[in-house]
Amino acid sequence: MERRAFLRNSFAVSGGVILAPSLFAQSSVAKKAKRITILHTNDTHSNIDPFPENHSKYPGKGGVSRRFELVNQIRKEQDNVLLLDAGDIFQGTPYFNKFGGVLEMKLMTAMGYDAATMGNHDFDGGMEGFVKAKQFGDFPFICSNYNFSNTPIDGHTKESIVFEKGGLKIGVFGIGVELKGLVPGRLYGESKWLDPIEIANDRAAELKKKGCDLVICLSHLGYEYSSEKISDRVLANKTKDIHLIIGGHTHTFLPEPTQEKNLLGETVLINQVGWAGINLGRIDFEIDSKAFAKHDVIEVVASK
Amino acid sequence: MFKILIIFLSGAGLLACSSVNTISADSETTSITKEYEVSSKIDTIVQPYQEDLKTEMNEVIAQAEKDLVVGRPNGTLNNWATDVVLVSQTRNVRLSIPVMVLLNVGGLRNSINAGEVTIGDIFKVMPFDNEIVWAEMPIEALKDIEDYLKKSGGEPISGATMTSGALKLNSENPEAKTFIVITSDYLLNGGDKMNFFEKRVSEKSTGVLLRDAMISEAKSQGTLIWNDESRIKL
Numbered sequence: 055m056e057r058r059a060f061l062r063n064s065f066a067v068s069g070g071v072i073l074a075p076s077l078f079a080q081s082s083v084a085k086k087a088k089r090i091t092i093l094h095t096n097d098t099h100s101n102i103d104p105f106p107e108n109h110s111k112y113p114g115k116g117g118v119s120r121r122f123e124l125v126n127q128i129r130k131e132q133d134n135v136l137l138l139d140a141g142d143i144f145q146g147t148p149y150f151n152k153f154g155g156v157l158e159m160k161l162m163t164a165m166g167y168d169a170a171t172m173g174n175h176d177f178d179g180g181m182e183g184f185v186k187a188k189q190f191g192d193f194p195f196i197c198s199n200y201n202f203s204n205t206p207i208d209g210h211t212k213e214s215i216v217f218e219k220g221g222l223k224i225g226v227f228g229i230g231v232e233l234k235g236l237v238p239g240r241l242y243g244e245s246k247w248l249d250p251i252e253i254a255n256d257r258a259a260e261l262k263k264k265g266c267d268l269v270i271c272l273s274h275l276g277y278e279y280s281s282e283k284i285s286d287r288v289l290a291n292k293t294k295d296i297h298l299i300i301g302g303h304t305h306t307f308l309p310e311p312t313q314e315k316n317l318l319g320e321t322v323l324i325n326q327v328g329w330a331g332i333n334l335g336r337i338d339f340e341i342d343s344k345a346f347a348k349h350d351v352i353e354v355v356a357s358k
Numbered sequence: 359m360f361k362i363l364i365i366f367l368s369g370a371g372l373l374a375c376s377s378v379n380t381i382s383a384d385s386e387t388t389s390i391t392k393e394y395e396v397s398s399k400i401d402t403i404v405q406p407y408q409e410d411l412k413t414e415m416n417e418v419i420a421q422a423e424k425d426l427v428v429g430r431p432n433g434t435l436n437n438w439a440t441d442v443v444l445v446s447q448t449r450n451v452r453l454s455i456p457v458m459v460l461l462n463v464g465g466l467r468n469s470i471n472a473g474e475v476t477i478g479d480i481f482k483v484m485p486f487d488n489e490i491v492w493a494e495m496p497i498e499a500l501k502d503i504e505d506y507l508k509k510s511g512g513e514p515i516s517g518a519t520m521t522s523g524a525l526k527l528n529s530e531n532p533e534a535k536t537f538i539v540i541t542s543d544y545l546l547n548g549g550d551k552m553n554f555f556e557k558r559v560s561e562k563s564t565g566v567l568l569r570d571a572m573i574s575e576a577k578s579q580g581t582l583i584w585n586d587e588s589r590i591k592l
Contacts, residue, residue, distance in 0.1 A: 100485075102404060103404075103408070104390075104392075106471075108471050108472075108473060109471065110425055110427070110469055110471055111469075114391065114392055115389065115390060115391060116390050117390060117396075118400055118404070119396040119397045119400040119401050119404070120390050120391075120392075120394035120395070120396060120397075121390050121394075122397045122399070122400050123394045123395045123396065123397050124388060124390060124394050126397070145485055145486070146467060146482070146485050147481070147482060147485065148411055148414075148415050148478055148481040148482075148485075149407065149411065150485065151481060151485060151487070152407075152410070152411055153407060157403070157404065157407050160403055161400060161403060161404070164399060164400060164403055165400070178486070234548070235548050235549065235550070235551045236549070238543070238544060238547055238549065239547065239548075267379060268381070297381065298383075308387075309387075310385055310387075311383075311385050323383060323385075325385065325387075327387050331390060332389060332390060333387050333388060333389050333390065334387070334388050334390060335385075335387050336385065336386045336387065336388065337383055337384070337385045338383065338384040338385070339381055339382070339383050340381070340382045340383075340384075341379055341380070341381050342379070342380040342381075342382075343379050343380075
């Protein structure tokens with residue numbers, strides 16, 4: 055299925071001047087469009103081997119080895135690729151019970167993951183267990199709304215990262231789920247969970263200020279709930295400056311990214327690709343930058 | 359595959375030049391199947407770990423005549439897992455008060471497929487190192503469990519049944535002021551928001567992992583007992 059969506063927005067520039075809709079200024083200087091390919095997984099849950107052929111739901115699906123081949127194929131075709139994970143890397147097969155996450159860390163490093171955020175199950179080996187396994191990995195964990203002060207994890211995660219690829223700046227931050235009631239208290243100790251919306255707005259604004267062309271939120275909140283509980287859809291609605299939320303936790307197989315409106319009525323994409331490494335998500339962004347002289351009148355509405 | 363076009367301003371400011379960023383996005387989700395080659399780089403890393411696990415995990419401990427599946431409100435795996443706990447925990451024990459087992463759907467992470475059942479299969483059902491615990495509950499708390507089951511849409515139970523929304527203990531004793539709920543340490547300590555466990559009068563740890571109980575009962579059953587009784591009718 056292929057479809058195109060055209061979105062309408064209006065913008066205020068600093069100083070409070072609203073640019074009135076009109077035709078695209080002919081004087082604008084078009085630069086060459088820049089591309090970035092975002093590859094993503096979530097809730098891989100220690101699924102290293104493919105599911106067995108007699109599996110009732112996913113016979114023969116998944117497997118780290120084949121995932122890496124697919125990633126490599128895409129890397130051959132695309133110059134600028136980021137490979138990201140939205141958490142729950144641990145727990146689900148004996149590989150985790152026996153080796154405590156060491157193999158998962160080694161494999162994600164070998165596959166060239168650029169970053170991940172922590173899911174609730176990444177606390178299952180305790181905080182010391184996480185740090186111990188993490189030593190076998192060489193990619194950053196981005197956790198923006200957990201305060202790990204006075205815990206063994208303190209200093210082992212980042213609040214946000216700016217990746218520079220092909221002339222683009224891509225800002226990434228990470229939002230985790232509330233641990234209380236989900237993870238035994240002894241496993242997360244004094245870690246504090248901070249309000250996702252507030253933190254997401256802060257980090258996104260900061261990344262925008264740093265000149266990021268794209269802002270990505272790695273989220274382990276879950277796609278949506280029937281209750282008031284904070285989810286990716288709610289997060290999208292109540293924040294601004296985020297372009298893409300890569301979700302996890304609810305093991306949701308989205309057929310295509312969901313489009314939500316943010317606080318300013320702009321479009322935010324949400325994507326989640328199930329679990330167990332059955333699928334690899336891919337979003338190709340093309341960013342076309344046109345420079346305008348001041349007071350140029352800009353059409354901000356794409357035609358149908 | 360889908361396409362989307364987003365337009366937004368960046369840069370801006372009245373002093374400098376403004377610029378417009380047009381962002382468009384294409385998306386595609388790819389299923390990982392046998393179509394893709396394996397990577398020798400990855401396989402070399404996995405191999406020693408795989409070998410290490412193989413011997414232990416591939417040990418066949420039982421047979422399953424049909425799939426045992428986890429479900430809501432009921433499932434054949436729900437019944438098997440809770441029965442295993444009830445049987446193994448109450449064997450050689452005489453109790454004067456009623457007893458039931460309560461686990462959680464979210465804790466049974468995989469189904470058991472028909473055919474040979476290995477230790478690895480049980481690990482997939484119960485990957486967590488959860489311990490079996492006993493909680494002695496005031497008899498009034500049965501209502502809380504009933505409410506919870508209605509709200510969640512059902513959890514694995516044994517030793518109790520719910521008919522048209524009313525939860526009853528199978529071993530009813532009109533004189534009992536308390537009853538025993540055998541569960542996991544995860545649920546007892548607030549997991550899945552089973553807050554009614556805060557009302558417990560006493561608790562007892564067993565030192566037995568849920569997974570180990572499943573492995574040893576599977577071994578003694580030989581062929582897994584397949585029971586599709588609907589214990590929960592909401």
